[in-house]
């Protein structure tokens with residue numbers, strides 16, 4: 141009770157002193173290692189008749205220690221300290237006390253004493269020194285360590301996962317803090333180690349350590365650390381760009397969801413089990429249609445964890461009869477047989493000389509049927525071709541033998557046309573010039589120029605290895621025509637004479653009709669007596685007389 145009373149009195153005294161006494165203790169904070177700035181009387185202006193300002197401090201044993209004194213009239217202050225402060229203290233023109241190289245030992249009360257003619261006032265200030273927070277984080281496997289070095293006051297470290305505080309449960313989460321105090325500087329180093337039993341759900345989780353002390357709270361994220369967990373599922377992938385086609389190399393890939401991924405697997409190849417180590421793939425070389433079916437893979441250390449895939453193998457066989465070069469004779473028949481065996485619905489496309497046609501079938505071959513026939517069968521990802529070249533042969537047949545006149549009457553041009561394969565050769569029974577020939581699609585044309593000196597029968601003979609054909613033409617001599625008078629034949633002349641006769645007869649008839657008409661008009665007018673003077677001149681003087689006589693008689 142005596143003690144309590146004593147505390148009470150002290151408390152009351154302190155309260156009163158706060159209210160009515162300038163002896164109020166204020167605080168300033170400073171950063172470790174930097175300069176402490178301690179204001180005198182909170183930086184209020186000094187009284188008017190100032191004599192001097194003096195700074196002093198309270199030693200650890202409670203006795204006062206002098207630091208420096210500054211006379212009002214002197215620019216320079218006088219350092220009075222004899223201990224380590226002698227080198228570190230100074231005063232500025234606002235009477236702030238400056239102490240360089242702040243350390244934790246400077247956490248004391250410094251007093252500014254202001255002496256004027258009228259008064260003596262003291263302003264004590266307490267100094268607190270903090271240090272910045274230096275955070276360092278590391279992680280090893282499932283361990284995280286966070287270090288807050290050389291802090292004052294000591295930092296506290298807590299852990300967060302995805303923003304939520306982690307609490308040590310002694311099992312899955314173990315947090316081990318430690319604190320070291322450097323006796324020389326008084327600074328503390330706090331560290332904390334997090335042990336965490338990660339699960340698959342923690343993939344991508346963000347772990348952070350939060351270091352807090354009086355000045356700041358700092359949150360530092362750890363580098364994401366690898367989280368190990370066993371595989372629970374596998375999946376089997378068939379590595380193929382499109383549908384698997386017979387003959388392809390097919391790679392199977394087994395993927396497990398654990399971390400780290402397993403290094404060995406079993407591949408089950410239609411009943412056969414293969415262990416694959418240090419790889420997650422297995423390649424089936426040149427897969428056959430029989431190899432289609434179910435494939436599986438499983439974990440080497442847990443065969444119950446397995447996955448399967450059904451592999452479909454596309455295939456397409458095409459056979460065509462006939463193929464290659466096919467020789468046929470005109471009029472023959474040809475049957476084309478195409479067979480396909482495919483894993484699905486295949487589309488068939490026929491072309492002849494590059495143009496789409498129907499499936500060919502020939503009951504009676506003609507030269508026009510000849511060509512290169514291609515059969516293309518396709519299935520997704522697969523195409524097969526087969527082809528044959530059809531050649532239709534036949535002995536040549538002359539289709540026409542004609543004669544044309546040329547501009548100059550001395551020559552005649554003869555054209556012999558024939559159909560036949562292979563290309564027939566032409567022979568003429570007459571000497572000739574200017575041979576011209578063409579052969580297109582089994583049709584051959586041969587043109588010659590001749591000078592027939594006599595009326596003659598000319599023969600065109602066509603032949604190939606299969607036979608020949610002959611045709612003749614009668615050609616009249618060019619010289620006889622030259623001897624003719626008009627170059628026209630007598631038939632033409634008689635036709636012209638007939639025309640002339642008809643023309644003369646028609647002309648005579650017309651003239652007679654005109655005369656008749658005039659006479660009729662004359663008769664008619666003379667009876668009416670209406671001839672006009674101008675028209676009288678038409679007739680002869682004798683006629684005029686007769687007309688006048690007639691008029692008088694009427």
Ligand SMILES: *[C@@H]1O[C@H](CO)[C@@H](O)[C@H](O)[C@H]1NC(C)=O
Nearest residue numbers: 387388389390423424425426
């Ligand atoms: C399949 O693989 C073999 C060797 O492994 C190679 O010689 C062949 O060219 C491959 N075939 C295909 C279609 O890639």
Ligand SMILES: *[C@@H]1O[C@H](CO)[C@@H](O)[C@H](O)[C@H]1NC(C)=O
Nearest residue numbers: 568569570571572591593596
């Ligand atoms: C073709 O001309 C030659 C001389 O150039 C001659 O000997 C031959 O009799 C002539 N043949 C015919 C069919 O006119």
Ligand SMILES: *[C@@H]1O[C@H](CO)[C@@H](O)[C@H](O)[C@H]1NC(C)=O
Nearest residue numbers: 593594595596615616617620
């Ligand atoms: C040729 O034939 C024509 C009739 O077409 C005949 O008038 C002429 O006399 C003949 N010439 C010779 C030389 O035989």
Ligand SMILES: *[C@@H]1O[C@H](CO)[C@@H](O)[C@H](O)[C@H]1NC(C)=O
Nearest residue numbers: 595596597598612613614615
């Ligand atoms: C060609 O003339 C002969 C007589 O000189 C005749 O027998 C034959 O029928 C004629 N041929 C043709 C195609 O006119």
